[in-house]
Amino acid sequence: MQDYAIIAREPGGPEVLERRAIATPAPGPGEALVRHEAVGLNFLDIYHRTGLYPWETPRDLVLGSEAAGVVEAVGAGVTGLEPGDRVAYAHPLGAYVSARAIAADRLLKLPEGVSTETAAGVILKGLTAEYLIHDSYPVRAGDVVLVHAAAGGVGLLLGQWLAAKGVRAIGTAGGAEKVALAQAHGYDTVIDYGTGDFVDPVMDLTGGHGVAAVYDSVGAETWRGSLACLRVHGTFVNFGQSSGAIEGFTFSDLARKSLHATRPTLFHFIADPGELQRRGAALAAVLADGTVRAEARNRFALSDAARAHRALETRATTGTSILVP
Known part of the structure; x- marks a missing residue:
């Protein structure tokens, strides 16, 4: 299988997004290779694509800040994860890919009853909801x-x-x-x-x-x-x-x-791995027991990310949207 990424050539509209083949990454020390089964779609992606959030490099940005899938391999020194584990993550940029090597301490294991599609569409949004009502204004x-x-x-x-x-x-x-x-x-x-x-x-x-x-x-x-x-x-x-x-x-x-x-900004609330795991556990608990339901309401192919961006920007979607590699 040829892995690929959706890359924004430069800041601009949905037309700057293009599919490019990439080599399957190998996990380094402390990393895990995750085969994505779904990638979350967020307004944050649009902020990055348009340049509203400034780029650190002038060209070729890989968008996306949440995804879920299955661990294919782990690098040296990784404990607590093994091939076959279902995981999800929220991490700044880089998620619009079919497979990714990522620091293992950024991954959250998924409990039974929470699918990878649900997790991909909810992990960033759910962690956001968690800190908003427990920290930004504790209800x-x-x-x-x-x-x-x-x-x-x-x-x-x-x-x-x-x-x-x-x-x-x-x-x-x-x-x-x-x-x-x-x-x-x-x-x-x-x-x-x-x-x-x-x-x-x-x-x-x-x-x-x-x-x-x-x-x-x-x-x-x-x-x-x-x-x-x-x-x-x-x-x-x-x-x-x-x-x-x-x-x-x-x-x-x-x-x-x-x-x-x-x-507030989410990534300040989950920068510490221990805090990430604590907040992730709180989110997983309300998803697993049904307190919070989070089905993916809109599905697009990852290769059709431009169309997905247009739908989100024009408010043609409701609820959670995912991109499927």
């Missing part, structure tokens, strides 16, 4: 929070996990289909932002008090409204910018309600 039973893009990959996971914790989650989504999907995944109420502003409905739903936290991955289109929805001492968690980067924000925007704001 408590009885809290009321707002989640934008509630029908997206992270949004569907958040809705279920928050409900299991006794948190009342209000979501926003665009269109009747996405609203219904989010409501089926744990949200108390979902606002269709396509029919008008979300601020007044959120304030009405909270008796004028506002929410304890807003989890906002949309950015430019939503941040001002997100701040307006917060209660006194509320927390604005911006973890993405699918509509563009936030501009014009100042510290004085926080003063009117003594608000908190944070802009």
